[in-house]
Amino acid sequence: MSTDTIEKPAAAPQLTPARSNPVTPRRTQGRPRVVVIGGGFGGMEAVKALKGDEVEVTLVDRSNHHLFQPLLYQVATAGLVPADIARPLREIFRHQENVEVILSEVQRVDVEARKVITEDLVLPYDYLILATGSRHSYFGHDEWEKFAPGLKNLADAVDIRTRMLVAFEVAEKAIEQSERDAALTFVIVGGGPTGVEMAGAISEIARHTMTRDFRHIDSKSAKIIVIEGAPHILGSYPADLAANGKRQLESIGVEVHEGLQVTNVTAEGVEVKGGQFIPARTVVWAAGNAASPLGKTLGAPVDKAGRVVVNEDLTIPGHPEVQVIGDLACFTHQTGKPLPGVSPTAMQEGRHAARNILETLSGGQPMNFHYWDKGTMATIGRNKAVADLNFVRFGGFFAWIAWAGIHLFYLVGYRNRLAVMGEWIWNYVTFYKGSRLITGTSDGQDALRYPAPGSQPECSPDNAVHTVPGHSKP
Ligand SMILES: Cc1cc2nc3c(=O)[nH]c(=O)nc-3n(C[C@H](O)[C@H](O)[C@H](O)COP(=O)(O)OP(=O)(O)OC[C@H]3O[C@@H](n4cnc5c(N)ncnc54)[C@H](O)[C@@H]3O)c2cc1C
Missing domain, CATH: 3.50.50.100 (FAD/NAD(P)-binding domain)
Known part of the structure; x- marks a missing residue:
């Protein structure tokens, strides 16, 4: 795929003048270019649904992998290793020829000029799907x-x-x-x-x-x-x-x-x-969650959590070529409340956004989004979980089995599914957690200092009492 539509930004990116009517797609290399920002649940589904030769797709993400966040807590608690729950975006899309993947952090979107400004590039687009998710919020x-x-x-x-x-x-x-x-x-x-x-x-x-x-x-x-x-x-x-x-x-x-x-x-x-x-x-x-700050650069209304308030078809007011999906979108048209910030919402919105682009290109009208709520579940530990599948609610062992099956099903890639299933079976039988490794992030190094910084007790004879056999104060 050619990258000749990608410019290097000058120190301050030079943008083309504002455009008046954004509805007609601008063609690059004969095919409209769709830029998708974020290769999480929403962005990945959107890119997959854009398979074919109607459009050129540029997927931009600041990390090089898709991450299965629902199992992140198992990496944090030494049950799984990072590679079990993540997969390189380049590998996911290696067979989808109309897709290029760019590793770069997006800084803002110029919706008038239809350009995405990253830390090192300016990317023009005909259609934009923004799916940069959320971070935690400390109120x-x-x-x-x-x-x-x-x-x-x-x-x-x-x-x-x-x-x-x-x-x-x-x-x-x-x-x-x-x-x-x-x-x-x-x-x-x-x-x-x-x-x-x-x-x-x-x-x-x-x-x-x-x-x-x-x-x-x-x-x-x-x-x-x-x-x-x-x-x-x-x-x-x-x-x-x-x-x-x-x-x-x-x-x-x-x-x-x-x-x-x-x-x-x-x-x-x-x-x-x-x-x-x-x-x-x-x-x-x-x-607490706060939406990705990128949403605010669109100039569209945002809610208290920084989510972009989207129209019924996931576009933003005045810009039918821009769609916002997933955790970054505030979609209230179905229930009067924002849809839950969960992966099914993001995935369904991603597929819908892609369908609407293809529909528009073939002369049709974009459709309104409708969320299909399949229910939720959370695990509490070995043999313990809760599940609300709308038609039935249950807790305990069967909820736990259902939780495990669904998470394995949605994990990206056969290798990861097999690795996680193997780890889980081994862990279930032996209680063993294989990745109990202390590796040095800078915070980890700090944490390794002993006693913790600032908690060093006064060095006095009274303190030199051995309360643990074989241990004494430095
Ligand atoms: C710990 C945890 C557990 C969860 N458990 C569950 C669960 O059990 N079930 C469930 O349904 N949901 C769960 N969720 C929620 C679910 O993961 C999110 O709703 C879903 O990931 C949202 O998808 P998204 O595409 O909007 O954003 P994300 O999946 O977060 O993807 C955003 C992508 O955008 C990229 N990005 C962000 N900013 C930039 C930028 N400036 N430039 C370039 N790229 C950028 C990121 O690198 C990332 O790849 C969990 C979330 C977390 C954090």
């Missing part, structure tokens, strides 16, 4: 991110895995009981599906996987705490299923606090409303 407290990382990409997952494993190591060599307790306390802020899944997986690793690995601590004594600000965890589920999920969590030793707001997060732990402080070395943020 105006971005300073908490350092102490309570969120889980959105592979780097986040490896960072959290490092922090979790380092916490057990710190507990093993801790001298003071208070330090050991803080190291063995894991706080998950947010009781949505991701928070619940994280809590269940940490509980499993502490109660089963690591029980014979340490000599000075009992890993089973680890405290796992979920703090949810809303009245109930799993708030998007029917009340009976959410209560079922809470019971299942508590049955594996997870403490659940509902209706409790976190007011501060520091290197030492979490403060909650009312002033109580929970000392904890590891805090994971699973509360």
